[in-house]
Amino acid sequence: MNMKNGFLIDLDGTLYRGRKPIPHAAAFIRMLNEKGLPYLLVTNNSSRTPEQVAGHMRELGIEVLAAAVYTSSQAAAQYMAEQRQGNRVHMIGEAGLQIALEAAGFLLNEGTPDYVVQGIDRSFSYAKLTEAVRRLQNGATYVLTNPDRMLPSDGGLMPGAGSLAAAITAASGVEPVVIGKPSPIIMAYAIGRLGLPAADVWVIGDNAATDIRGGVMAGCRTALVLTGVATPANAHEQLALAGVTPDLICEDLQDFVKQLKLNDGAGFASRP
Known part of the structure; x- marks a missing residue:
């Protein structure tokens, strides 16, 4: 194991499931902290801020700082700022996206927008669909925080940002710029934050189509954990579908x- 390696780690399905920590997640993050190994927690979830994500994880006994969290909302704001195509945004989303856009200096819902930016929006409506379509038909650039069509929740799967985007795209005929995993956009930003060559970065996640595909396309090493979307029963099918x-x-x-021989054996298994 090259001790200069860094880690891009998925959240839901890898470190926790909803309101429950996944066994060994807290010990894994604690070990990375103790060894001083660089890592970033990369999530397609656009609804929460890094502070909210870190707070949720601390409630589950996983000690992380907000600075170690990178969301698809932050990546979307970073991408748009780099394009220099204007700062007026029509937003469809929740607090995490709003705060990320405002922090980057964008003006929300003022005048004719330069961008339509869309993430998960659990109050999505026909009126919001209509307004987004009209904005896009008037020339706004469509930016999608993440392509996830379904999301895990305590009550089962629910439609994600990608499902809302499917309706907007079908009605407007405009394809979005996709920011979240497996897009090379968020992967490049996340690798840049680690400050390491892609070949020295491990991408760890439970989703073959987003985490593993994103890591492979970015030139990183990849590890699929069977604790979320991928399970021992479906892993090979999921990988075949993702290619x-x-x-x-x-x-x-x-x-x-254990496989990377990262630990010295001092109590990892006994500290879940």
């Missing part, structure tokens, strides 16, 4: 540590 092969397939994060 990718990870460097490692791991039962969980403890197995990842």
Whole structure:
């Protein structure tokens, strides 16, 4: 194991499931902190701020700083700022997206927008669909925080940002610029934040189509953990559908540590 390696780690399905931590997640993050190994928690979830994500994780016993969290909302704001095509935005989304856009200096819902930016919006309506379509037909650039069509929730799967985008695209005929995993946009930004070559970065996640595909396309090493979307029963089917092969397939994060020989053996299994 090259001790200069960094890690891009998925959240839901990798470190926790809803309001429950996944076994060994807290110990894994604690080990990275103790060894001083660089990592970034990369999420397609656009609804929450990094502070909210970190707070949620601390409630689950996983100690992380907000600075270690990078969301698709932050990546969308970064992408748009780099385009220099204007600062007026028509937003469809929730607090995480709003705060990220405002922090980057964008004006929301003022005048004729330069962008329509869309993430998950659990109050999405026909009126919002109509307004977005009209804005796009008037020439605004369409930016989608993440392509996830379904999201896990405590009550089961629910439609995600990608499902809303499908309706907007069908009505407007405009395809969005996709920011979140597996897009190379968020992957390049996340790797840049680590300050390491892509070949020295491990991408760890439970979703073959987003985490692993994004990592492979970015030139990173990849590890699929079987604790979320991918399970021991469906992992090979999920990988075949995604058309990718990870460097490692791991039962969980403890197995990842074991396969990479990251730990010195001092109590990892006993500190879940």
